[in-house]
Amino acid sequence: MRNRLRSRLPSRDAVALTLLLALAIALPWLAEAAGNPAGIALATRIAIYALAASALNLALGQGGMVSFGHAAFFGLGGYAVGILYAHWSWQEPLLGILPGTVSLPLTLLAAVGLGGLAAAAIGALSLRTSGVQFIMITLAFAQMLFFLFVSLKAYGGDDGLSVRRQGEFPGLSLRDPAQLYWLCLGLLVGWLALLRRVTRSRFGQVLAGARQNERRLRALGLTPYPYKLAGFILSGMGTALAGALMVNQARFVSPDMLHWTKSGELMIMVILGGVGTLLGPVFGAAALVGLESILSAWTENWQIILGPILLLVVLFGRGGLMALLRRVLPA
Amino acid sequence: MIERRGFLGAAGALAAAPFLARPARAQGTALKIGMITTLSGPGGYLGQDIRDAFALALEMQGGRLGNTPVQLLVEDDALKPGQGKQIAERFMKNEKIKLLTGVVFSNVLGAVAPDVLDAGGIYVSPNASPSTFAGRECHRNFWSIAWQNDSLHESAGQAAVNLGYKKMFILAPNYQAGKDAITGFKRLYKGEIVGEVYTRLDQTDYAAEMAQIRAAQPDAVYQFHPGGLGIAFLKQYVQAGLSQSIPMVLAEPSMDATTLGAVGEAALGIHVTAHWNTDFPNEANKRFVSAFMAKYNRVPTYYAQHGYDTALAIGAALAGTGGKVDDTEAFRRAMLPAKFESTRGKFAFGPNQHPVQDWYLVRVERGADGKPALVTKGRVLENHGDAYAGQCRL
Amino acid sequence: MGLLLEQLLNGLQLGVMLFLLAAGLTLVFGIMGVINLAHGSLYMVGAFASAWVATKTGSALAALAAGLAAAALTGMAVELLVLRRLYARDHLDQVLATFGLILFFNQGMVLLFGRQPLFVEIPAALRGAVELAPGLPYPAYRLAIIAVGLLVAAGLYLLIQRTRTGMLVRAGATHREMVRALGVDIRLLYTLVFGLGALLAGLAGLMAGPIFSVQVGMGEQILIMTFVVVVIGGIGSVRGALAGAVLVGLVDTLLRAYLPAALRGVMQGPDADALAAGLASMGVYLLMAVVLLLRPRGLFPAHA
Known part of the structure; x- marks a missing residue:
């Protein structure tokens, strides 16, 4: 049996989870002690990608909506931060009315809002199709946005925008990598908690029902469309939040964030970790980003090792890392 | 349902490995x-x-x-x-x-x-x-x-003037460096621009642009397509039969030793501006x-x-x-x-810690071994800095 | 008028190239239900093998044979070793596995041939231009590509409509379980179809060699466009792949050729050019979105 998001956690797992969380919180000190302070930045990137991948997983794993265009929301979230910063630094309001800002709560809110709006528009149209057509139509919208930002000269076009100032958050100094990491970790944990609630709610059940059998759902007198759309919007908002955090960490935004390969990467993280599991995307993100980092430090031909590793995970680890770990380490 | 005991700990160790492991050097x-x-x-x-x-x-x-x-x-x-x-x-x-x-x-x-x-x-x-x-x-x-990126194109603009080209057709990919290329070229080129086309960064087929060039009948073409894009562009330019009638001026990223190797004989006669050459x-x-x-x-x-x-x-x-x-x-x-x-x-x-240097005109000609090679022909610009140095306060 | 004709030919030629890639992809997709992201890698393998043999032997025929063989053999090896195990799996597992293959093939090419793009010459017989009409020269090589593409399309049509194998292929695309139930060696059929798709990708790759740049990553540049063609045409339909490919080729070429001028009529030069380039890039995706919204199964759906 596959563990879907709604599966109950046994109490001993709760212990393991607490330990894992404690380890994650202590990571900056551990990394510092191990002489690897750059590990904090790596962990931040993993937390951010984990957030994006879990958000995609809500659409993909829970709702069965295989989106190949989530880079659109990731990039929009990022550009929300970048553009607000740019207008703040130029001291000229956006469209003549909206003043720029570097306040993190405001920029994150803007990013999430923009992501939600875009997901509503893209989802409303795309959800009229299903299956492979849905994959391709989400890709189409993401590609259109990609080309839009490539041609926006005002915001750096293909070269991207430098965000020389991190967002300001009351009580935090985000210039400190550890504090930025804890913020991202906190948002990731909060997001996962939200996902757990959502997937166990009636809404989540309907969404899962839509994935498994739309006809049965209709027979029960439920129209799947609004549920799926709501799920897609929530998913887009989470991905945009991750994109906004990524720009705060990288202090740079470019159309690279909107490219179809980024959608692919997010999808790979979800599949690698385990589709439809709560923690799978987190492990998937950690494994992919971590492996890329370790392997590329080790050899410039890292791709020839990473490729077969992914292949082996598929061939021998049905259900991704979650399933594989469970099989290698039986209870 | 399978129990998840145990594996979470192992997963934790796996996840933590990248932060703690340090490659031995x-x-x-x-x-x-x-x-x-x-x-x-x-x-x-x-x-x-x-x-x-x-x-x-x-x-x-x-x-x-x-x-x-x-x-x-x-x-x-x-x-x-x-x-x-x-x-x-x-x-x-x-x-x-x-x-x-x-x-x-x-x-x-x-x-x-x-x-x-x-x-x-x-x-x-x-x-x-x-x-x-x-x-x-x-x-x-x-x-x-x-x-400084712009000087590549400024030197090409000057070269086009020196070579006596009155009507130019210019092309570059639609991204920042491509737009800088067009701006940079126009900064020193004083003649008429009869066509200005932005290509795509992921484009491999330039047939549509070739037709536009032929229709515009310019004295010469300036195009900035680095790496693989440039190879494809040049090959197709030659295949379209344009290389005989309309000469081309290039900046060096569009014509390096590797590009030349990949394009071959077809590149003979092309002018390139460069800050350095093998000879x-x-x-x-x-x-x-x-x-x-x-x-x-x-x-x-x-x-x-x-x-x-x-x-x-x-x-x-x-x-x-x-x-x-x-x-x-x-x-x-x-x-x-x-x-x-x-x-x-x-x-x-220069004052902005970017190079001040000479730029040269280089031409693709048959080398001593009979293969096409880049041959230096003369100076285009002397002690050339860049247009942005004035804004820099160090 | 001459210019328009030339641009139409250009669009047709791009479409034919896309068709060669899309035909294999749509068969594999429609019959085996496999999303093969590594299809672009087979295109790359064909291009590299043929370029390498051409440089070593100087023979265009040897290069042709090498490119086709390398792509087809690589394709069949991939099917036997990897994809065969994934037919029953989720599309997502196939995506992950074939993504892994892309990384492997790309770096493998770097190790085998280095990072420098390879040089490929046009075969001597096809150099130069043909005067189609007075004042309208067109490269002979591009005409040859169009001819080859149309021949392949006709050949595929005959193969699929007139032979027993083709009947099985058609049956496989619409009633997979039924074919299996009738005792047909479906595994052999799958390997053959995959090999055929790979062969066509290799053919596209080796023909692209003299025009484009033969380098690592060339497969991914064209992969997404190929998927667009497959979906517009209708998954599993070779006829749809041809129609979709020509449509995409024409739309892409004509937008690039005429949009800037059209926009320059209503706005400033440089702004118009930049906007036009952006819009032209989006055009194909916009086309796909519209087609999918109006006809979700594509222009020529294979599954009735």
Whole structure:
């Protein structure tokens, strides 16, 4: 049996989870002690990608909506931060009315809002199709946005925008990598908690029902469309939040964030970790980003090792890392 | 349902491994220089040339630069800004590296350089030098060795004037460097532009543009398509039968030794403007070219020259500081006079720490072995800096 | 008028190239239900093998044979070793596995041939231009590509409509379980179809060699466009792949050729050019979105 998001956690797992969380919180000190302070930045990137991948997983794993265009929301979230910063630094309001800002709560809110709006528009149209057509139509919208930002000269076009100032958050100094990491970790944990609630709610059940059998759902007198759309919007908002955090960490935004390969990467993280599991995307993100980092430090031909590793995970680890770990380490 | 006991702990250990593990590297007293460059994907050969030539310079001086033992650490950014930044972070924090170099592409530089500079590091750019770091946001610890991007196209514009072309058709991909190319070309070109076309960065087929060029009947074409794009463009230009009737002027990134190898005979007669060429007669260059060809068995490209000159420039600065990079002001004082024998001959840093140098007209002609080669024809611009230096206050 | 005709030919030629890639992809997709992201890698393998043999032997025929063989053999090896195990799996597992293959193939090419793009010459017989009409020269090589593409399309039509194998292929695309139930050696059929798709990708790759740049990553540049063609045409339909490919080729080429001028009529030169380039890039995706919204199964759906 596959563990879907709604599966109950046994109490001993709760212990393991607490330990894992404690380890994650202590990571900056551990990394510092191990002489690897750059590990904090790596962990931040993993937390951010984990957030994006879990958000995609809500659409993909829970709702069965295989989106190949989530880079659109990731990039929009990022550009929300970048553009607000740019207008703040130029001291000229956006469209003549909206003043720029570097306040993190405001920029994150803007990013999430923009992501939600875009997901509503893209989802409303795309959800009229299903299956492979849905994959391709989400890709189409993401590609259109990609080309839009490539041609926006005002915001750096293909070269991207430098965000020389991190967002300001009351009580935090985000210039400190550890504090930025804890913020991202906190948002990731909060997001996962939200996902757990959502997937166990009636809404989540309907969404899962839509994935498994739309006809049965209709027979029960439920129209799947609004549920799926709501799920897609929530998913887009989470991905945009991750994109906004990524720009705060990288202090740079470019159309690279909107490219179809980024959608692919997010999808790979979800599949690698385990589709439809709560923690799978987190492990998937950690494994992919971590492996890329370790392997590329080790050899410039890292791709020839990473490729077969992914292949082996598929061939021998049905259900991704979650399933594989469970099989290698039986209870 | 299967129990999840146990595996979570193991997963934790797995997840934590990347942060705690540190790749073992040779330790020693050598000064570490971090090179972040693009080694995979279509642009991989550019980074490879920069790295190989830098390593060559190091090897020729017995593992030293400016009499300082140097250890070069190279990593692949895969043309991803995020990955480049991650490597920079690791280099600076874990390896305690202060001196970084290597980035090929402007968009990766945009993510890497601000981080390095803000953390008090020094960045010596062997290739990408967008206007950002040349003008208002110039920095005391940012050095450009190759060129400011615009001067590539300014020299081509001047060359078009010198060659007497009255009507030009210009093309570049629709991205920042492409738009800079068009602007840069127009800055010094005084004739009429009969066509201005933006191509796509992921475009492989240029048939539609060829038809437009033929219809516009220009005196000559200027196009800026680096790497693989340029190869495809040139091949198709020749196949469309345009190369006989409409000559072409290029900037050097569109016609390096590798591009020439991939295009072949078809490139004969094309004019290129360059800051350096393999046939420059100065001693430093002869040494470089012969050593590079002996070691790697291929003709060095402009990128290779950048890597080599970057190593020499750093060497000159290290000689001045006695091998120290901790005091960036002292490093700056030692770097600024550019006391090294550049393979391009004359070289100086302008007020924004970007090159002031001569630009040459180069033509593709049949070499001594019968194969097409780049042959230097004369000077186009003398002591040419860049248009942004005036905005820079250092 | 001459210019328009030339641009139409250009669009047709791009479409034919896309068709060669899309035909294999749509068969594999429609019959085996496999999303093969590594299809672009087979295109790359064909291009590299043929370029390498051409440089070593100087023979265009040897290069042709090498490119086709390399792509087809690589394709069949991939099917036997990897994809065969994934037919029953989720699309997502196939995506992950074939993504892994892309990384492997790309770096493998770097290790085998280096990072420098390879040089490929046009075969001597096809150099130069043909005067189609007075004042309208067109490259002979591009005409040859169009001819080859149309021949392949006709050949595929005959193969699929007139032979027993073709009947099985058609049956496989619409009633997979039924074919299996009738005792047909479906595994052999799958390997053959995959090999055929790979062969066509290799053919596209080796023909692209003299025009485009033969380098690592060339497969991914064209992969997404190929998927667009497959989906517009209708998954599993070779006829749809041809129609979709020509449509995409024409739309892409004509937008690039005429949009800037059209926009320059209403706005400033440089702004118009930049906007036009952006819009032209989006055009194909916009086309796909519209087609999918109006006809979700594509223009020529294979599954009735």
